[in-house]
Amino acid sequence: MTMTETREDVPAADADEATPAAQKKKKTKEKAQPMVSYTELFRYIAGWDYLVLLSGFVAAFLQSLVFPIAIVVYSELVAMFIERTLGQGTSSVTIGLSLFGGGKILTNASYEENMQELRKDSVSFGILMTLNTLLMLFSGVYYVDAFNRLALKLTVRMRREFFKATLRQEIGWHDMAKDQNFAVRITDNMEKIRSGIAENLGHYVEIMCDVIISVVLSFIYGWKLALAIVFYIPLTLVVNSAVAHYQGKLTGQEQSSYVRASSVVEEVIGAIRTVVAFGGERSESLRYDSLLKPALKAGKWKGAFSGLSDTVMKAMLFITGAGSFWYGANLILYYRDPSIPIDEREYTPAVVMIVISGIIVSANQISRTSPFLETFAMARGSASAILDVIDRTSLIDPLSKAGKILNYGLKGAVEFRDVFFRYPAREDVIVLRGLNVVVEEGQTVALVGPSGCGKSTCIQLLQRFYDPVFGQVLLDGEDVRKYNIKWLRSNIAVVGQEPVLFQGSIGENIRHGKPEATQKEVEDAAKAANAHDFIIALHKGYDTDISEKGVQLSGGQRQRIAIARALIQQPKILLLDEATSALDYHSEKLVQAALDKACKGRTTLVVSHRLSAIRHAHRIVYIENGKAVEQGTHEELMKLEGFYHKMVTVHSYDDSAEELLNELEEVAEIKERKMSYEVEPYQLGTRNSIVSLEKNAEFQMKNLNGLANITMNQEIDDPRVPSANFISTFFRILGWARPEWSFLIIGAICAGLYGVTMPVFSVVLAELYGSLAKPTDEEVLEQSASMAIISLVIGIAAGVVCYIQTFFFNLAGVWLTTRMRSKTFRCIMNQEMGWFDRKENSIGALSARLSGDAASVQGAIGFPLSNIIQAFTNFICSIAIAFPYSWELALICLSTSPFMVASIVFEARFGEKSALKEKEVLEETSRIATETITQIRTVAGLRREEELIKIYDKEVERYRHQILSRLKWRGLVNSLGKSLMFFGYAVTLTYGGHMCADGKIKFETIMKISNTMLYGLFILAQSLAFTPAFNAALLSANRMYEIIDRKPQIQSPESFEIQQNGNGTAYKTNVVQQGVSYRGLNFSYPSRPHIKVLQNFNLDINQGQTVALVGASGSGKSTCVQLLMRYYDPDEGKILIDQESIHHDMDLKTLRRRLGIVSQEPSLFEKSIADNIGYGDTSRQVPMQQIIEAAKMANAHEFIMSLPAQYDTVLGSKGTQLSGGQKQRIAIARAMVRNPKILLLDEATSALDFQSERVVQQALDSACSGRTCIVIAHRLSTIQNANVICVIQAGKIVEQGSHSQLLAKNGIYSKLYRCQTKAS
Template sequence: MTGRKESKSSEPKKSKKKSKKNAEQETEDDGKPKEDIKPVSFVKMFRYATTKDRILYFIGFLGAIATGLTTPANSLIFGDLTNDMINLSGLQEQGTRYTRDDDNSNALLDAVQKFSLNNTYIAIVMLVCSYISVTCFNYAAHSQIMSIRSKFFKSVLHQDMSWYDFHQSGEVASRMNEDLSKMEDGLGEKVVIFIHFFVAFVGSLILAFIKGWQLTLVCLTSLPMTFIAMGFVAVATSKLAKQEVSIYASAAVVAEEALSGVRTVKAFEGEAKEVSAYKSKVVAAKLLNIKRNMFSGIGFGLLWFFIYASYALAFWYGVDLVIKGRHEPYFANYDPGTMITVFFSVMMGSMSIGMGSPYIEAFGIAKGACAKVFHIIEQEPTINPLEPRGKRLNEPLTKIEFRDVEFQYPTRKEIPILQKLNLTIHRGETVALVGPSGCGKSTCIQLLQRYYDPQGGDLFFNGHNIKDININWLRSRIGVVGQEPVLFGQSIYENIRYGREDATREDIEAAAAAANAAVFIKKLPKGYDTLVGERGAQLSGGQKQRIAIARALIRDPEILLLDEATSALDTASEAKVQAALEKVSKGRTTIIVAHRLSTVRRADKIVVINSGQIVESGTHQELMMLKNHYFNLVTTQMGDDDGSVLSPTGDIYKNFDIKDEDDQEIKILHEEEEEEKETTNKKKKKEKEPSPIRRAMGLNKPEWVQITIACISSIIMGFAMPVFAQLFGSIIQVMQSPDDDYVRENTNMYSLYFVIAGIVVGIATFMQIYLFGVAGECLTERLRGLLFEAMLKQEVAWFDDRANGTGSLCARLSGDAAAVQGATGQRIGSIIQSVATIVLGIALAMYYEWSLGLVAIAFMPFILVSFYLQDKLMEQENMGNAKILQDTTKLAVEVVSNIRTVVSLGREDMFHRNYVVMLTPAVEKSKRNTHFRGVVYGLARSIMFFAYTACMYYGGWRVVNRGMLFGDVFKVSEALIMGTASIASALAFAPNMQKGVTAAKSILKFLDRKPLIADKPGVSMKPWHSNGNVLFDKAEFSYPTRREIQVLKGLILAVRNGQKVALVGPSGCGKSTCIQLLQRFYDVDAGSVQIDEHDLRELSISNLRMQLGIVSQEPILFDRTIRDNIAYGDNSRIVTDQEVIESAKKSNIHQFIAALPLGYETRMGEKGTQLSGGQKQRIAIARALIRNPKILLLDEATSALDAESEKIVQEALDAAAEGRTTISIAHRLSTVIDSDIIYVFENGVVCESGTHKDLLQNRGLYYTLYKLQTGAA
């Protein structure tokens, strides 16, 4: 409480108030353009179709029209048959059995045969045209979505850097998975089905007006209300779908950040916070979707009520017209056949609108997704590398000029970075940019590559304004090595080749040799074909950096930009790489950004930048003589180094002979081993694996009341069709009576029954849609939350597997949970409804005439076989497509996350081509499968007509020869055929069902996996405070993904309470492995790691990690406020503002934060991209200090800091080390001189230990390392 009160008067609190004041202006004032996302019309959804696609759509459109016209055609011939049946049937007094002469019998059989023949023609048209329309539309949709995916990714890759400052890779992944899947749903066969229903509606209406306009108008009294209801549903769902898309995109951002920074999340016990943040997003989406289902339920409930009410009105008025037609010439055209034709036409038309309405919702969702995707595709970047215009100079780049350059980042326009900066660099010069962290050095590097354009002044190459030069050409002349090396999840060979696509094997090996990487590469089991893992995770920092240098060198660039290029290297590697860089720098312009000033002493010109301005420049000697800014930086960095202890020797590099990292820790993914384990596990599980959908639905237990009511409502909906058939059949029987009063009385009664049925069906529809919607959304929300939680619970080694890369996991997270809904919720309702219709239909058939029932039932196996074949087809397609989609999303996320590297290499088009190549097999397979899908769909649609033909033919025969009532023929046939129709309708969503089953399997695989590193049963969860004693007791360790390479070989290492201990040695020798074992990211294979004499495996993981504070070499920060990032250091409680401020002061970052307009409420950008490397590192230090850890782990904690900041932070770390144990890993030996004990690693064991002075006197490996480092200085 005290901390909170004190913080009110502090600087950040003022800025916090300022942030609230400016909150509403943020989207305008922070430089982010307000995105004007225009809605997309239905026609515009097809704007990216090719000519071939458009031809296919046109053919499919004609086919859909033809299938739609079969409905009114069927109504017409059925009306004629009904009229013939009634006119040719002579009633006995009781009206129970027919008596007729032979002529009547023959005429009746002729009428039945005529109907059967015509209906067979209709069935054939339905079969052929359904196949054509569905195949054409699906084929064109797959083609168009492929094109849209390609254009979307291409557009994303070619946006300028300011766009990336506001859009994160998680958002892009969400668009590529969820939005494009929704679009595919709205561009394929569902369009055909809707056109079919719409044409059926229009055609039926036209026929009805032709046959009897008075009755048609009465039947259509409900039409305005129907359109209002449908319009309401379409508008509401489209609006809510847009909001849902945005929310899920923000959820994807949370997931992507947490999964890509999983080591940071685990180190600071942030799993619960990340899960909570993710769940809050999906809960918001759930509430939106429940609202959408409520609107849909109301709309469709009213629709069905209006339809049944119109039935009642139609029968009441229609019978009245028929009776008048018996006596009045004006109404003579109204016979029973006309009434049936009109009624059936209006009924089938209305039903078509009702059955087509779910597709309106699908279009609404697809339109919402299209709007966002198309907006990105069509967004023109300010700086477009694809732009063909611009000069391609036919001369070497001899002169670079910054003229009065002013610059602010788009996200922080109020903060000037460069102020009237003037700098000239000539060809062949090596120019070093030095200065405090955040002074604008790296900004110069970015402006030279034209990531941004300056707000004032200009850059010139050979006197040509950079804006007039072709961007792609310019970037091809530049080689870049960044501060945090970025490698892609491919082989070492491919990663180096990204520097130059046409490079030969010899070129690549020469570049690797020049970067001092060839030796360690050749010692890898697969050499240059070794996979480096996501972001190069399978290699050490030094190895990654050298691969990045080789990649830059292979371009043979005219200009070499080195932004802290050797910061991650150990002493030995740095010396060799520095020599290599100096050698390759000759003859080309080299611009170096460096904090380690020993690396720039030989530069032709050293430029000191402070607050965005050049304060002095010259050679090392000239600047040292000035004894000003540069002199202060150098003396600060040299610190306590005693130059007299060692002096540089003549050829220090040649005589340097220590074990290289090549014999040490090399974590490479052992694919064969993993695949073998996976196959074995699958075989064991296959026998006892229960239904995935049943298990997934088990998560819906809290909603069992809603599901039960929804299931009952679905049964009622299923009964509606057979009940309708009974009422309609009874009316036909009644109309055969010549007694007008008898007909009118019974018709009024049945009309009332129709109204009652309408009320019941309307309520049941609302209950079915709304309650299944609630259950489905709760299941989706639960599955997403559980899936994300399960992912974060897995051990770190699980994330080392390339199959579990960030992009792949994000794809599963966003796609699988949503897909499960395709097999649950509304789809379950549709199945129950269809089954109820069939069951009641069969029961009625057996009751009235079992033999006729068997004729109708005989057609059902065809539909079941269709289902089976379709399911098998979809299962194979979905499993293959899901894997390819995961891989392509993984590639996309990896590329977008590292866009600066991609752009600097000019490899946007190459990655785009790779993406298209990876995606093509799935699309081609889907296209081939469209033919089978078309046959299955056509069969399912036409089977109803074939069944109708058989039933009516056989029924007519029984009417003539067995005295069966025609009304009973209709009751049996209609009840069973309506059941068949409902199955055919449900068939449209069969692909969703199969996708859901596949997704459920994938999700349950995650949920069932037990992490290999977890608390033992019965472990004490009581808060525990360590004394800070650490012991590695004969520890042996190999990484799980590479068992054959032993990293630690019986390591013995003791750290006492309060000691400052340093771990030094060549890059990759196992130092960082010790830190990871101490955090229990992995467990040792033999021996033990102990804290206070407790084996780590006996302690609660949560309690263990609470004792540790970690500052890594490449700090991972999240796109949240600075305050939230610092407070992330302790997720076990609410951290006060005052604690955040104090922690920031200790790490020398408070003044910088307080000077920002939004202070501690300033957002960091994705992975902290809005800050410089030094600023990020200091925030990471503040984050570690806020938890007041008993053991502080520093893995190159000050490597990214400038000399001045390093000294201040080092003093802060020294002060923070008081009373706690500190374990430091350092390449820069000057930072560990004051350590109580220094452990020198070699070949997985400690080869020597002692204080700095002891080790120098021993003249062993440490002496050689130190001699090399000071000699290089």
């Protein structure tokens, strides 16, 4: 989509509406996020913080005195101008001017005497206003700094408490927390809370104190006049309160929408390989856009309400000012009667000006509170979900100190007694139905049964991830609920099917099992896990950095490190959940040997469908439908000829086969030990399906010697150095907002017109002042009435243009934000896999960037921009009015402007640099939080909660210091800009008074120049409050443009012409035969260019052939599939389909449309089962009948129909509510729906039990018929019917041929096959 796209394109229709399950769902109204009380935002205030808060309030109160003092002193001086010019005597009693020798009352004085006193009045005014300036400067600096520092401190504490509270929650809560997008909560929402209690609170307190003091002052000076116009204040309060109320609701809706949209971002980036493999970019984009709709709608209404508030306030400002001054003029004339003594004259020019100015300034100040009230509402709404988590009492708290701890140690006897259980997220499905299993101390008990029968659930119940609904899980005769959770889990070690490793060194990952372990203990554990040899072969040994989940290691290496991590705990109970299911024979041999050692002397629960892992168990328990239906040794169960016997006879391996296999693969082990390289750290986030690192011992030695000659044909861009050309960025943003140009043009014109209204009103106001100096009452009334009418017209015009500019700028801003979010998300999905491999592009970092930066961009053409336009238009108009009257006095007014401009430039430059660093640190905290929560099961099992809290606290402290470095000048810059206006009045009116006394200028002209120029400067100073938001918007836009502008390293050839079907999917027009050829491939992963994975790899696959790739872990099998999918491109060589290069002659979407893939670790989405299966063909709406047929082919239909919601069952995040085998079968069904021309099976049946594997394998064999298929498997029985079998070692094909041909060669494959015998 181009940047000139229409508004109708974003957001698009809800993609889910095209899915079968979604058609049955009713649309529900987006609910607003509830708000907490404002005082709750200060929950974490303590100790000296109260003093800081109190002193901040005091400083804000002192600053609130500035305006009332200025009103009194200014009104007194204007009264002196009027009365001394008239020469009829002084009727105004002064309080302020008399302090420094001014305001002397004269009767029957000469003109010269009046002018002489006017000079003294001017000097006294100058002194008072200078003191007032200093009061404003120092009090403003203090309270802005105090509130900013306090807000930072409190939100840092809240961040820590939120992260800690999230880790406290039980696993069931995490399963249910669909809308708890932690990247948004811990970044965007926290920043909104900080904004709500930072300097904005100080500004609000200052304004409200100012209002109260000014109103009281007005009633003290002239209650009659004040009573006549005070209605303006309650009107302002009512309008602002109503607007704040509705905006608060709309803000809650907006936040809820963004949280749901961010959840999609995390899910998609986490499963990016699945998304691109099935061409799901467009459907995911539509799904994301549909979730932005409620936020867009709420944003529009917020602008409408805000515009209405501004309209009423601004219009009433002018109208009330004009009417009240006309009434005041009548009061002055009434009390000007010479028969009334001076001391009895209730209304003088000074009194009238003080009363009117006090009421109008108060109302105007109240009208300024709308943005603050909106900020407070956003903070309260954002805090609601965060404090809900903090306040929630976890049902199973891993940080709780409660519970029994056995000082004499644990024996390890386990019993499941009549256990009933259902997952909190699937309460309609009973998983365990009265399970009874006893495991004696030191026994190894194997749990077997079909997928989804409850095997893994038993392991999770023993770890107390969940509690039974009924029944008990006993440990040494005590219910596990009575033990301290941390202590309980410290006695249990788990090795799962998909081991999770964390970012850091190998040594650190092993120490996660025992943080205080010595280096010797780490090495001993690695040796026990058969991992020591390959670790020390690495360039940095145990200090070698690996990325999260260990994606730079092969499956076998990851598993062995996980075993070492488990063994270092010296646990009493060892839980093995499909620990070897995904391994090839070589890796399984090493891992199984380690497990056999680990089981000795420990109570061990084994979940596996491999006979070699369970046949020697002391007891085997067969679970069916949540019940233990058979128990006994292998021999006893075989004699029963029941469920277990049936399972074994379906698919089994003889023990002698395992032994011979171990001998045959010693060569691969020797090669592995020769490897010596350094793995470079990078971060992939929490993606499930990245392929294992392919290693090659022979190639490593060659490539390390020739490393200096390697040329990397890839883009190396530093994402931390964005373009800082803010001017070009701003104009580019305007280009992106082209669909809203009409709104922006109208809004800019109205903002400019509104900026003109104040200088014009200042001239009218000066004329009103001048009317009081007219010699006759008739002239006074006539001129004041005419000026009042003009002011009324200005007020109506100001109200209209104010509403238009507020509404249109807001409308353009929310559309721009929505468009930027949508476009950036699409560009993220279009990047190549190597880009996602980088540390800075983790899930947490990208999600935080998309949510935080997109929200900031609105400031570039939203409310801040409109205020800046107003300020500069006002200032220019003021200059145009002032200079023709008196260039000399106008220059005096401008004397303070260089300081104001300097402060603006300084804050912009300084803020730009510090804000960039601030965002980097904030992304890092988001990454840590997101990855921790994503891997919460592993974190809980390893008891890493307290350790990760410390790590997170350290990053948050870095963030705090970075913010403080930016805030240290904020108070000075903000207060300097505002206080300079008062100093400008001091200088201008002091100098102007002398000019007037000398007869060089009339006092009305002084009023016109000073009011227009100084008010213009004041408005310009007020715009300082918006320059940080404007700068932040441009900086955020730069960061988003980095993603948008980045050209993916893997994309369709530019010269390739494609046709678009109705859904926008690209297809090539000619029919192809689907033959595949690998020609001379050399390949290294982008993050490790010095490690060759494939070298001179050649393979030809004819149309309709099934080719199997076998070999040791890390030999390059999965890399071949990834290169065909174009996840990566080879360094040299090419891949052809029907003699056409997939890199130069074929559209990327067309290529992937022909391919269907089933990966070893399938990624499922938080959608219905039907939607997940239908995801296999995102180019169309897959009929329900085809979905059911695909499920039947994958042997998934029966278990799906057993669920209460059947195909409409919504899976949890990443499909966590299903067993591994169930997830795999849905993934197979997804591939079947695609009906691909080329089918890629990467260990497609590794996670299935024997019965399922046999049925599914038959379905896959049938699916391969007539298709070109590439199969990766380590079970040779599943591939012996392949047309061609390729044995890969060290990135090369060492044997190739059919099953019979390879047997005849009597080579590697022949030996492997002969050692596999079926048990009858």
